[in-house]
Amino acid sequence: MTPAPPAPVALPDLRGRTALITGASDGVGVEIARGLAAAGADLVLPVRSRPKGERAVAQLRASAPGGRIELRDLDLARLDSVAALAADLASERAPLDIVVLNAGIVLLGDRRRRESADGFELHFQTNFLGHFALTTALLPLLRARAARVVVQLSLAAGAARVAWGDLQSERRYAPLRAYAASKVALGLFGYELARRTSGDHGPLTVHLSHPGIVPGTGIAPALRERARDGRAAALAERWGNTPAAAAQPALLAAVTDAAPPCFFGPAGPFHLGGPAASQRPYRRLADPIAGSRLWTVAEGLLTGRAPAS
Numbered sequence: 001m002t003p004a005p006p007a008p009v010a011l012p013d014l015r016g017r018t019a020l021i022t023g024a025s026d027g028v029g030v031e032i033a034r035g036l037a038a039a040g041a042d043l044v045l046p047v048r049s050r051p052k053g054e055r056a057v058a059q060l061r062a063s064a065p066g067g068r069i070e071l072r073d074l075d076l077a078r079l080d081s082v083a084a085l086a087a088d089l090a091s092e093r094a095p096l097d098i099v100v101l102n103a104g105i106v107l108l109g110d111r112r113r114r115e116s117a118d119g120f121e122l123h124f125q126t127n128f129l130g131h132f133a134l135t136t137a138l139l140p141l142l143r144a145r146a147a148r149v150v151v152q153l154s155l156a157a158g159a160a161r162v163a164w165g166d167l168q169s170e171r172r173y174a175p176l177r178a179y180a181a182s183k184v185a186l187g188l189f190g191y192e193l194a195r196r197t198s199g200d201h202g203p204l205t206v207h208l209s210h211p212g213i214v215p216g217t218g219i220a221p222a223l224r225e226r227a228r229d230g231r232a233a234a235l236a237e238r239w240g241n242t243p244a245a246a247a248q249p250a251l252l253a254a255v256t257d258a259a260p261p262c263f264f265g266p267a268g269p270f271h272l273g274g275p276a277a278s279q280r281p282y283r284r285l286a287d288p289i290a291g292s293r294l295w296t297v298a299e300g301l302l303t304g305r306a307p308a309s
Contacts, residue, residue, distance in 0.1 A: 006266075008245075008248060009276055011039035014039040017042070018042045018096055018097050019033075019043055019100065020096055020099045022074065022100065022134075024043075024056060025045070025047045025052040026056060028102065028211050028246045028250075030060070031243045033045060034064065034244075035247055035251045036098065036254065040067065041067065042067050042070075043060070043068070043069045044070050044089075044094070044096070045069065045071050045072065046085055047071060047072070047074065048073075048074065048075045050073070057069050072088070076127075076130030077118075077125050077130065078118065079130070079133060079302070083137070087137075095141075096145055099135070099138070099142065099149045100149075100150040101131045101190075102150075104154070105122065105126045106123065107179075110175060111174070111175070113178075121170070121178060123175075124168045127182035128182045129302070132189055139197070143204065148254060149193065149206045151189070151208045153183050153209065154183045155210060155271065156176070156183050157180065157183040157187045160177075160181055160183070162181070162284070162290060187285035188285055188290055188291045189291070191208070191285055191286050191287075192288070192294065194261035195291065207253035207258075207264065208281070209252070210264075211246035211247070212265060212266035212268070248275065248276035249265050250264075252276040262278055263280070263281040264278055264279060267279075
């Protein structure tokens with residue numbers, strides 16, 4: 001018998017707070033946005049596709065009609081788009097209380113290595129480097145509000161390693177390998193961000209989360225099709241979460257009072273699904289030496305680079 005969906009996280013009253021969520025035009029991201037809006041938060045939704053974003057806004061307004069929802073343009077695979085959004089928000093002195101770094105891609109079925117317009121491997125830039133550039137550019141705004149940053153990872157980050165000599169999969173490429181590497185990089189960034197922004201002078205609160213397995217998202221059918229073991233796919237169907245349930249770890253990270261950085265994910269078998277709960281962090285991601293090294297690498301990749309036009 002399929003287990004009942006886990007109860008949603010009880011969120012505090014978030015009226016007067018503003019939350020920015022990347023990747024909120026569908027899937028788990030729109031459910032994170034729905035949960036925050038239902039608690040009273042105003043939303044800023046940076047999206048790559050305006051039509052998808054507008055459909056998401058219509059859904060959100062139907063379920064939480066009282067809040068403000070604002071669409072912004074953001075393509076994490078273009079540094080000019082990242083810089084433009086950060087500059088607009090900075091010039092407006094936009095109040096940002098919660099930022100959820102949720103957007104991500106995995107190009108299953110495409111064996112060809114793809115690069116962004118800026119010349120970076122596409123998973124690496126979309127899932128990690130674009131988020132790094134956006135978050136670091138917004139640090140003055142985030143510090144001013146003592147904001148909370150939620151870094152959304154993946155189960156793939158727990159099984160992957162950093163290939164320091166091949167960070168962008170130039171020597172060895174496979175879609176899932178590149179995806180996992182980008183999520184490891186994002187996790188290292190999350191823990192390093194927590195280390196660098198703790199303390200006085202407007203500290204940030206940084207937590208990390210992962211959604212488990214979500215059979216109802218767009219990439220799930222492709223994953224099942226490529227699974228070598230049919231039993232693994234059946235296990236995911238049985239124990240995975242719906243998108244709404246999979247949003248709960250990120251929502252818990254967005255409101256928990258626990259000392260940062262914490263790591264939240266589904267508490268069910270193999271962490272595939274179940275209710276959101278605190279979990280032991282993936283040890284490699286909490287390595288301060290690797291985190292500092294990656295931060296330096298990312299700064300070097302971005303320094304002096306003219307964004308694509």
